[in-house]
Amino acid sequence: MTSGxxxxxxxxxxxxxxxxxxxxPWIRYGLAVIVLAYLYWAFSTLPFDWQRIAEGLPxxxxxxxxxxxxxxxxxxxxxxxxxxxxxxxxxxTLLGVLLSVPIAVMAARNVAPLPVYxxxxxxxxxxxxxxxxxxxxxxxxAVGFGPMAGILTLTLYSIGFVAKLLAEEIEEIDWGQVEAMxxxxxxYMKILVYGVFPQIMPRQIGLSMYxxxxxxxxxxxxxxxxxxxxxxxxxxxxxxxxYDFAFAILLMIIAIIxxxxxxxxxxRKKVW
Amino acid sequence: xxxxxxxxxxxxxxxxxxxxxxxxxxxxxxxxxxxxSGAGKSTLLRCINRLVEPTSGSIKLNDHELVNLRGSExxxxxxxxxxxxxxxxxxxxxxxxxxxxxxxxGYVSFFQALTRRFPQSDIDRAFSLMERVGIAHYxxxxxxxxxxxxxxxxxxxxxxxxxxxxxxxxxxxASLDPKxxxxxxSLLQSLASEMSLPVLINIHNVTQARMYTDRIVGMxxxxxxxxxxxxxxxxxxxxxxxxGIESPEEDAGEPASPxxxxxx
Numbered sequence: 001m002t003s004g005x006x007x008x009x010x011x012x013x014x015x016x017x018x019x020x021x022x023x024x025p026w027i028r029y030g031l032a033v034i035v036l037a038y039l040y041w042a043f044s045t046l047p048f049d050w051q052r053i054a055e056g057l058p059x060x061x062x063x064x065x066x067x068x069x070x071x072x073x074x075x076x077x078x079x080x081x082x083x084x085x086x087x088x089x090x091x092x093t094l095l096g097v098l099l100s101v102p103i104a105v106m107a108a109r110n111v112a113p114l115p116v117y118x119x120x121x122x123x124x125x126x127x128x129x130x131x132x133x134x135x136x137x138x139x140x141x142a143v144g145f146g147p148m149a150g151i152l153t154l155t156l157y158s159i160g161f162v163a164k165l166l167a168e169e170i171e172e173i174d175w176g177q178v179e180a181m182x183x184x185x186x187x188y189m190k191i192l193v194y195g196v197f198p199q200i201m202p203r204q205i206g207l208s209m210y211x212x213x214x215x216x217x218x219x220x221x222x223x224x225x226x227x228x229x230x231x232x233x234x235x236x237x238x239x240x241x242x243y244d245f246a247f248a249i250l251l252m253i254i255a256i257i258x259x260x261x262x263x264x265x266x267x268r269k270k271v272w
Numbered sequence: 273x274x275x276x277x278x279x280x281x282x283x284x285x286x287x288x289x290x291x292x293x294x295x296x297x298x299x300x301x302x303x304x305x306x307x308x309s310g311a312g313k314s315t316l317l318r319c320i321n322r323l324v325e326p327t328s329g330s331i332k333l334n335d336h337e338l339v340n341l342r343g344s345e346x347x348x349x350x351x352x353x354x355x356x357x358x359x360x361x362x363x364x365x366x367x368x369x370x371x372x373x374x375x376x377x378g379y380v381s382f383f384q385a386l387t388r389r390f391p392q393s394d395i396d397r398a399f400s401l402m403e404r405v406g407i408a409h410y411x412x413x414x415x416x417x418x419x420x421x422x423x424x425x426x427x428x429x430x431x432x433x434x435x436x437x438x439x440x441x442x443x444x445x446a447s448l449d450p451k452x453x454x455x456x457x458s459l460l461q462s463l464a465s466e467m468s469l470p471v472l473i474n475i476h477n478v479t480q481a482r483m484y485t486d487r488i489v490g491m492x493x494x495x496x497x498x499x500x501x502x503x504x505x506x507x508x509x510x511x512x513x514x515x516g517i518e519s520p521e522e523d524a525g526e527p528a529s530p531x532x533x534x535x536x
Contacts, residue, residue, distance in 0.1 A: 180361035180427075183321050184434055185351035185378025187344075190385050194374050198365040 085229035096158020104166035128160035147228030209264035307491035354431030375433025
């Protein structure tokens with residue numbers, strides 16, 4: 001063995017370097033130069049008012065000072081707000097996930113004919129193109145203040161996200177199982193139920209849990225523009241300089257997100 | 273009886289994969305189709321149950337024309353053609369019983385399929401077939417927890433649940449170890465005679481083809497170049513089918529030249 005080792009050692013001295021990520025040196029160094037130039041330009045033209053930043057720091061300190069200790073005195077209000085947020089998030093997730101299944105099927109190229117596919121993709125793109133806050137402003141204007149606007153907003157938000165990822169999952173299924181179902185003489189719907197849905201089921205459950213998580217967070221945000229839930233309570237607390245109450249709300253949000261994160265992770269691990 | 277006449281299949285504008293193939297399978301014989309990769313064996317089987325659309329020609333199963341069927345007619349025809357795949361193609365996340373019952377999907381309503389409320393006669397048939405191949409105790413296990421041989425048995429039972437008039441097997445043993453693949457071959461052989469069912473098997477293993485089937489069909493470049501009993505399948509036939517095989521990528525474009533084959 002030792003002789004074999006020395007024989008191979010004798011050949012050492014050959015250098016190896018990882019091939020560059022971008023092969024063309026002009027493009028490689030050109031890109032770096034462009035990024036640096038842009039950064040310089042962006043920083044030199046944006047107005048950084050250092051004085052205002054300096055003045056803001058103590059103000060931020062005062063807000064945080066006022067927030068300590070957090071006040072849970074108005075637990076009643078806190079509870080009502082969170083209950084509403086929960087309801088919004090839950091209903092929106094349920095509705096969104098249910099609606100996203102047919103839309104995902106429409107938007108998967110391997111199971112939908114071209115016109116249906118284009119329609120499905122359009123639906124997804126439309127529901128994904130705006131941030132929930134902008135959608136919430138629209139819905140608040142349309143159906144008025146309150147949880148209804150929040151539910152509609154987050155339903156749309158859920159469709160955009162879940163349907164897109166689900167459609168991609170459908171496009172990657174094992175086609176053999178679909179062929180097997182075709183060969184026994186099953187029609188389109190039966191093929192979906194037997195050949196497609198079992199394959200995307202774990203992903204579907206994982207996405208639903210993640211979306212519930214995400215909707216809980218987003219329901220606090222859309223509340224700020226008047227779409228119901230804890231967000232409105234939070235906004236009022238800030239407006240009335242009740243920083244201690246606002247801090248209590250924030251702590252609750254963090255706690256709930258932590259719990260739901262843990263829960264959804266556990267569920268996703270159980271399903272495979 | 274299966275009767276294939278002048279079957280042509282061409283993918284796009286390429287050289288046809290099947291060039292006017294004729295084949296007759298009578299009664300309950302087990303026929304093995306041998307040939308190198310790319311000879312068109314898979315395409316032939318898939319044309320029969322129309323997973324692949326034939327370009328031209330005729331395929332008749334018990335005097336019913338299968339080419340040009342559409343919609344529900346096609347689905348009704350497929351119910352009578354069982355198929356077993358190389359990769360088993362079971363629904364991995366469903367139970368063995370659900371997989372077996374999925375063989376009845378062409379017969380039950382959508383609601384029955386969705387809620388798994390299959391008729392009692394189907395469930396009885398499922399249990400007796402599963403007992404026949406020795407997997408009844410796995411009924412409630414998930415299909416992906418079974419071994420390869422067991423999964424192929426589930427697939428065979430699923431195909432038999434269709435009450436097929438013919439069984440197609442597309443390299444049913446290629447993903448299995450030698451011993452298991454012999455078991456599956458002998459299972460197919462005995463099931464064929466028990467149910468007087470014609471069986472078409474694509475197979476790479478010539479020894480097994482000789483051992484377990486009544487008739488061997490040899491294919492090369494989309495044409496049938498051997499058709500006879502296993503005892504007639506000699507070295508010459510083997511050379512004609514596999515000899516001087518160029519890789520399928522190379523010979524896809526240009527026509528095969530007989531001189532090359534002779535020299536190799």
